[in-house]
Each structure stands twice: as structure tokens, then as C-alpha cells.
Amino acid sequence: MAQLLLVEDDAEIRRSLIRALTELGHVVASVAAGLPALQAVLDERPDLVVLDLGLPDVDGREILRMLRSVSAVPVVVATAREGEQAVVEALDLGADDYIRKPFGAAQLDARIRAVLRRTAAATGAQLAPLVIGGLRIDPATRQVSVDGEPVDLTPREFDLLHYLAGKVGAVVTKRELLAQVWRQPLGNADKTVDVHISWLRRKLGEDARSPRFLHTVRGVGVRLADPDAGGASGDSVST
Numbered sequence: 001m002a003q004l005l006l007v008e009d010d011a012e013i014r015r016s017l018i019r020a021l022t023e024l025g026h027v028v029a030s031v032a033a034g035l036p037a038l039q040a041v042l043d044e045r046p047d048l049v050v051l052d053l054g055l056p057d058v059d060g061r062e063i064l065r066m067l068r069s070v071s072a073v074p075v076v077v078a079t080a081r082e083g084e085q086a087v088v089e090a091l092d093l094g095a096d097d098y099i100r101k102p103f104g105a106a107q108l109d110a111r112i113r114a115v116l117r118r119t120a121a122a123t124g125a126q127l128a129p130l131v132i133g134g135l136r137i138d139p140a141t142r143q144v145s146v147d148g149e150p151v152d153l154t155p156r157e158f159d160l161l162h163y164l165a166g167k168v169g170a171v172v173t174k175r176e177l178l179a180q181v182w183r184q185p186l187g188n189a190d191k192t193v194d195v196h197i198s199w200l201r202r203k204l205g206e207d208a209r210s211p212r213f214l215h216t217v218r219g220v221g222v223r224l225a226d227p228d229a230g231g232a233s234g235d236s237v238s239t
Contacts, residue, residue: 001025001026001027002026002027002047002048002112002116003026003027003029003044003045003046003047003048004021004026004027004028004029004046004047004048004049004050004112005028005029005030005031005037005040005041005044005046005048005049005050006018006021006028006029006030006031006050007030007031007032007033007034007037007049007050007051007052007055007060007063008030008032008050008052008078009032009033009052009054009055009056010052011032014030014032016105017050017105017108018030020105021105021108021109024105024106024109026109026112029044029046032056033055033056033057033058034055034057034058034059034060034062034063035057035058035063037049037051037063037067038063038066038067038070041067041070041071041073042070042071045073046073047073047074047116048073048074048075048076048112048115048116048119049067049073049074049075049076050075050076050078050108050112051063051064051067051075051076051077051078051095052078052079053077053078053079053081053086053090054079054080054081060077060079060090061089061090061093064077064090064093064094064095065093065094067094068093068094069179070179070180074096074115074116074119075094075095075096076095076096076097076098076099076108076111076112076115077090077095077097077098077099078098078099078100078101078103078108079098079099079100079101080100080101080102096115096118096119097111097114097115099111127139127140130162130165130166130168132165132168132213132224132226133212133213133226133227133228133229134146134147134148134227135165135204135213137161137162137165139162142155142158144158144161146204146205151203151204152203153200153203156181156182156196157196157199157200157203159181160177160181160196160197160200161200161224163177163180163181164177164214164222164223164224165224167224168224168225168226169223169224169225169226169229170223171217171220171221171222171223172221172222172223173220173221174193174194174221174222176221177193177221177222178192178193197214197216197222200214201214212227213225213227
């Protein structure tokens, strides 16, 4: 059973799909426009989104672009548009699969199940522990240790550290952290990121003047580096 969000402006199609997908074992929520869909994804965290491209408020491709800035939720695009270009654009924007209208609920269900299988396999790989020098992060248990000593992190601190560890060696901007960790794509919240980085540093046993893992890059963002791989460099500065 999956928690689905159906984004479809045609009331008759929406009712029909909700009924059929529910009978197939899914839990289905629905919205009729793009902007409410973005809010529903943030609030409800569905397992998968079925997204119609022809929406009344914002083009479905733009909604997909906005959605990808705040969430990695799997998306199956439904489109009545002719030609290959619409499908190519949707896939390039981050859709996981597509289905052309008109379609039956059984075909949509098969595509949903296939996407969720791929997502589950990828999630399993993401749950493997990450080891960066003396830092060990276990996503499955949400436990962190440094040189074998446990580190007590808040849920937000863990999410922040885990996201940075997934991009070890790369500079991650504050805007990206705000979108991917805080799920807030808009607004100025640099101080929020700075404060959490400061707290995280303290718990990892370091500070901005002598970083071991977390290196601030002036005017850009922060990088989690492996100290055993020569990750420390002169671009680290206090914030």
C-alpha cells in the first residue's frame, strides 16, 4: 500500500482514479492545482505523486521544477500532450516515469509499483552507514559517532550532517541546505543554517577556527571534508 498524491484538475478523472487506486490498495489524497500540490507534498510527505501537466494555475512542468527544489518524492507524470518533447522535458526535470492519457488505473498502478520498487532499492543503498575519517553516520539507526564516541544530535542536526555527508568534499550552499534539509525553498534564513552548523561543530568537537570535518567557504556555503584525505584547506573561515 502506498500513500499517493493525485494532482489532477479534471474532477471526473480525479474521482475515477481515486476510486480505482483505492480499490487497488493505495491511500489517495488529491488536489486540483499545482501550488496546493507543492504544499501537500511538504505537509503530507506522500510516497509518490501522480502529476498532470495541464494544470489551471501553473504549468505542470514548472510545478515539477519547483517540486524538485524541495523534495525527492517519486513523480509519475500524466500528460495528454502529443509528441515526444513534453515527455523528454518532464523526465529531464526530474520525473521518474510518465503515462499518456487516456490510460487505465491498472496501467497507472503498474507504473506506480515499478517506480516505488526502484525507489526502495535506492533507499536501501542510502541507508548504508557512512564513514568519513573518524566520523560514522548510520542512517538506519540515526546514530553518529566520532572516533568511536557517540554524538547526541537533534533530528535536524542529524539531517543536516547526513545531507552534507552525502556530498562529502563538495561545497553545499546555504540555499541548497535550506531547501533540502529545512524544506524551505524561499526566504532568507542564512542565520538558521549558520546557527545549526555552529551547534553541529560544537558537538563534533571542533570550531570554525580549527575545523576537522566542517569547513565554511566564505560567501558560498559549507563543505564536509574527510580529514584523512587532506580535506582541510585555507578556504575555511569563521562565520
